[in-house]
Amino acid sequence: MYYYAEPVGRLIEALNKLPGVGPKTAQRLAFHLLRVPRSEAVTLAKAIVDARDQTSDCSICGNMTDRDPCRICADEARDQAVICVVEDARDVVAIEKTREYHGLYHVLRGVLSPMEGIGPEQLRIRELVARLEGSPVQEVILATNPTVEGEATANYLARQIKAQGIKVTRIAHGLPIGGDLEYADQVTLWRAMEGRREL
Template sequence: MHYPEPISKLIDAFTRLPGVGPKTAGRLAFHVLRMKEEDVLDFAKALVNVKRNLHYCSVCCNITDIDPCRICQDKSRDASVICVVQEPKDLVAMERTREFDGYYHVLHGAISPMEGIGPDQIHIAELLKRLGDEQVKEMILATNPNIEGEATAMYLSRLVKGFGLKVTRIAHGLPVGGDLEYADEVTLTKALEGRREI
């Protein structure tokens, strides 16, 4: 049996979202069908507003509704440090710690030859412009601890060798509350390499 066209189109639309398969898309579509009309309209407005009202910050490339973004406008932050992250959600995670008071740069991806993503497909050129500023003394590489994140961090560290910057990488290793017996070899190796005196 086939669904009526409106529900089929909605299911198809949901399957285009990452991580949403046909069964989940069907559940979501039928949930929308059961929602109050005003809730559906609010949901649709939220989708349209995200598309129409958000853009990249002209300074750090984070997503924002104002330009420059609120973080880049904050003059109380430390202008000598730029933390490089892969995605806007990584910036949000860093901000939640309340430990970093410098500025950010969002790459919107990582170098991944397998997926056809090279340095030109992420926001490296914008980063290099910012690093030419004499105020910047340190670049913290906070890319993900996977193959793509490591490759991107290595590429960036080599690229800025002549800038006279201190280049650091966030530590990797065991999560707080984790057990050694469940950690893989790479995580344990990184934890040993990142050890410090107490």
């Protein structure tokens, strides 16, 4: 039984492939796009194609950029002595939004995950180690997510980096602002206690 005209079905199928978009949301988005003025649909389609065609990875840090090197790596005002290692380009955006960090970045493009066949060779670890050799970097901040894979990646990187005599730090983990102790899991509470500081 045919529910949709073929072009609409293809649109729903394409939208359904996006992360976090299920069949009902894909259908809702498709019908919304069919109702907007053609110019808006064309603008959206062009923005998608332009973003895909005009962005690439920075040759230095691996962040998503429209120029090489990226604006962060090219900014001489940034602290060249500190590199923050993150899993994904989205993490760079999250940290930049705080407006508190003024160092450089290194994007791994994932974490170690033997179950998924992701080892050090699949990540940008070799590039990080090479980048640190003979550089003015004095500290590397490991900002991988507090997951089993993120912790394993941080521990692996710490061993690699410490061998070069560079200070390695890990972002703190704990309770979010506005969170309740009774709803926190044991690992989060343990991390919060471990990362306590004097007031």
